[in-house]
Amino acid sequence: MLIIGEKLNSSIPSVRQFINDKDTAAIQDLALKQAAAGAEYLDLNTAQGDEVPNMEWLVRTVQEVTDVPLCIDSTSAVAIKKGLDTVQGDKSRVLINSISLERNRLEEVLPLVLEYQCSVIGLTLDDNGIPKTAEERIALSERLIETLTKNHYDIDRLYIDPLVLPLAVDYLNATMFFKCLTEIKHLFKVKTVSGLSNISYNSPKRKIVNRHFLTLCMAFDMDAAILDPLDRKIMTSVITNDFLLGKDRFGKKYLKAYRSEVLDD
Numbered sequence: 001m002l003i004i005g006e007k008l009n010s011s012i013p014s015v016r017q018f019i020n021d022k023d024t025a026a027i028q029d030l031a032l033k034q035a036a037a038g039a040e041y042l043d044l045n046t047a048q049g050d051e052v053p054n055m056e057w058l059v060r061t062v063q064e065v066t067d068v069p070l071c072i073d074s075t076s077a078v079a080i081k082k083g084l085d086t087v088q089g090d091k092s093r094v095l096i097n098s099i100s101l102e103r104n105r106l107e108e109v110l111p112l113v114l115e116y117q118c119s120v121i122g123l124t125l126d127d128n129g130i131p132k133t134a135e136e137r138i139a140l141s142e143r144l145i146e147t148l149t150k151n152h153y154d155i156d157r158l159y160i161d162p163l164v165l166p167l168a169v170d171y172l173n174a175t176m177f178f179k180c181l182t183e184i185k186h187l188f189k190v191k192t193v194s195g196l197s198n199i200s201y202n203s204p205k206r207k208i209v210n211r212h213f214l215t216l217c218m219a220f221d222m223d224a225a226i227l228d229p230l231d232r233k234i235m236t237s238v239i240t241n242d243f244l245l246g247k248d249r250f251g252k253k254y255l256k257a258y259r260s261e262v263l264d265d
């Protein structure tokens with residue numbers, strides 16, 4: 001499964017402080033540590049604060065030390081554009097997080113996705129909010145895929161995020177999510193992704209719920225996750241699940257993780 005490192009996010013108080021202080025060393029350390037831990041993309045989010053200039057600074061600061069592709073995480077097309085403008089090298093390596101069927105978002109972000117032919121995360125969300133049922137989310141996925149296809153976008157580059165809502169709000173929210181993962185892949189043959197941790201909001205011992213939810217999502221063939229790669233327990237789950245699910249030929253990655261003492265039992 002593809003790992004998107006979540007740590008460079010201004011909603012984490014310590015990281016928000018690093019961004020506000022323009023603490024280059026602290027940000028670069030988090031970028032390098034996540035890359036070393038196996039992050040294949042680094043999510044960058046500057047929503048808390050002066051978003052546009054902070055995004056520019058963050059992209060520049062991270063790219064000074066690593067070539068790991070970036071996942072530009074913003075609801076603002078202006079911030080996404082600033083991120084893309086700042087990225088050095090091949091801009092089509094950027095994963096745009098995210099587009100949706102909200103009218104403004106679609107009108108403003110779609111041209112950026114098309115201009116740079118970036119990969120993109122599509123949220124199952126429109127101007128009426130997040131639909132309650134799996135059926136409605138699947139219908140939104142279909143509309144988004146139709147829109148992208150009509151614009152000659154290669155939907156192999158699309159990751160649908162069916163959006164996790166807390167189990168504490170409805171005990172069936174995880175099962176509904178699994179249904180979305182299964183149906184979206186079956187019907188449209190596109191990839192899926194999740195930020196996972198919303199599932200445990202307002203539940204005790206959140207890390208237990210997050211980790212087991214991740215395992216179940218992987219069993220339902222989710223392709224990518226936004227998670228904390230510095231959390232050894234969750235990384236142990238990812239590596240072990242890939243091994244169990246036949247995605248780690250000869251257990252090469254599992255054994256490598258064992259040898260480098262990453263695995264945590």
Ligand code: THG
Binds near residue numbers: 009097195196197
């Ligand atoms: N979907 C998409 N994008 C997203 C989300 C999603 N971006 C934001 C968010 N959800 C995913 N990112 C984070 C980033 C940080 C945390 C949670 C989600 C977080 N981190 C704590 C920390 O690092 O201190 C705790 C981590 C832990 O140890 O559990 O809370 O759903 N498309």
